[in-house]
Amino acid sequence: MTTAAPAPPVGTVLIVSASMGAGHDAVAAELARRLAAIGARAETVDVLALLPLRLGALMRWWYRGVMLRAPWLYALVYRVFFVSRRAPSTSPLTVVAAAGLARVVRRLRPSVVVPVFHVAAQAAGHLRARGRLAVPSVVVLTDFAVHRLWLHPGNDRYLCPDAATALAVTAAVGRPAFRCAPIVRPGFAAPGAGVPGPGAPGVRAGAADVRARIGLRDGDRIVLVCAGSWGVGRVAETARTLARSGRYAPVVLCGRNERLRRRLGRLLGGAGAGAALGWRDDLAGLLASAYALVDNAAGLTCREAFAAGVPVVTYRPIAGHGGDGVLAMARAGVSVHARRRADLLRALDRLEPGLPGRAALTARAAALFTTAPAESLLLPGLPLPGDAVPRPCAPAP
Incomplete structure (x- = not known):
């Protein structure tokens, strides 16, 4: 008589979002709901709230104002700092955001960290690369077009909306990238x-x-x-x-x-x-x-x-x-x-x-x-759904 293998342990998932508009927070909320349904404890934090001196609120105020009144200015900032080949590989806010995230990680002791915003992805990758984050960081990309500030080689894997994005991510940072289904409410x-x-x-x-x-x-x-x-x-x-x-x-x-x-x-x-x-x-x-x-x-x-x-x-x-x-x-x-x-x-x-x-x-x-749901690709010990995503998307040789 054989006994079934024990279910893998399900721990706390720390989702790191950002109150920039409503989309990132909506994705975080739906992902948390799904994780709770399979027995995981999901905690969500706003990366803007982790910044000192109300820098997060200032960022949100500036971005909203520019998008409403001077979108040409944001277009310039985006081209220079987000997608230019000469742009810095990390955000100037990475270190301060990482310090705040490290405090939350020490308090909650999660099994995995899941950034759903680019500054959060930078912060988690920074901590992971320096040995200050002992658990995996899995970035959920909420955009089809991925700019460089989403990408940090310290992150363990990326969940992407389509194969083309996954290939581009792996080519850029050398980390595994999987396709996953869009995260929307049922x-x-x-x-x-x-x-x-x-x-x-x-x-x-x-x-x-x-x-x-x-x-x-x-x-x-x-x-x-x-x-x-x-x-x-x-x-x-x-x-x-x-x-x-x-x-x-x-x-x-x-x-x-x-x-x-x-x-x-x-x-x-x-x-x-x-x-x-x-x-x-x-x-x-x-x-x-x-x-x-x-x-x-x-x-x-x-x-x-x-x-x-x-x-x-x-x-x-x-x-x-x-x-x-x-x-x-x-x-x-x-x-x-x-x-x-x-x-x-x-x-x-x-x-x-x-x-x-x-x-x-x-x-x-x-x-x-029809591809794998994001929650099935997050938790350590859970098997990957091989019929939907058989392997990470790798760059062409």
Whole structure:
């Protein structure tokens, strides 16, 4: 008689996020929920809170202000410090962030550290390379386009959105990189979208109910326009283009930018051509009723649209990582990048239900969810799901 092998020990997972917008924290929260479901204790810290002298709050204030009022400045900073070949290999904040992270590690004694933000990845890699972090550091990349400040050879492994990103990471730092499925809440999964796991009950209202709730007419084709949690980018121009076409009703997700919501509300609501919404907790229902999503940052909302089976068109990307991200998603074949106004309308017209272009695009996006879930690649002792990710992606010889 044989006995089953004992289950591997499950310890504390320390997730290191950043309150820069809402995407990183949303990924951290969903990952923590999944880990708790398999018996792990998950703790989440904000790397900005680990910086002394309120430097984290200052960074957030500066970044938000620049993205709203002077995006050209962030584009310059990004090119010089994030992607230039002459850029420093580590952030100036790495050492101070690492000191704060070391204190948290001593207190919580985790089994693994999981950064989901680039400064956090730098800090964990710094500690690991210097022997000050005794447990593995596994970086979860939340961007398709990975700039150099995500990368530190001290980290043990990287979890990436697609094979191309994984190859680039391993080539850059020589560390194992695995593909993993996007980390989105289960309520976004659409029946028939090819995404495993049932949707959360009660989150999907009928299309007619959604239209009535946001003041649109029955039969309007809803195109969600995402501006992120801070309401950034040239989304007013996008909304105007869609409304004037007469074919689409733009519904702009303005996040917590009340000034933008009021301005677009007057522009769209007065003409009965669309709507401007503030922060929403019912995004799954809105996506389920949408014809398409128009996005400008390649962030978490795109992954949620992928899960919902909603095609994604990117247009007028925000400065810096936004531009690189939308191009990387288009190269991966999971979205369409429209460079000009006519391209935007042409791309949307080609996404009619029943046309092969829509089916192919949503199928490629849904295929992202057939790879290993991130939580299965984190904990020491848990076997890797060999059918989904048989080996780390390695650079070509």
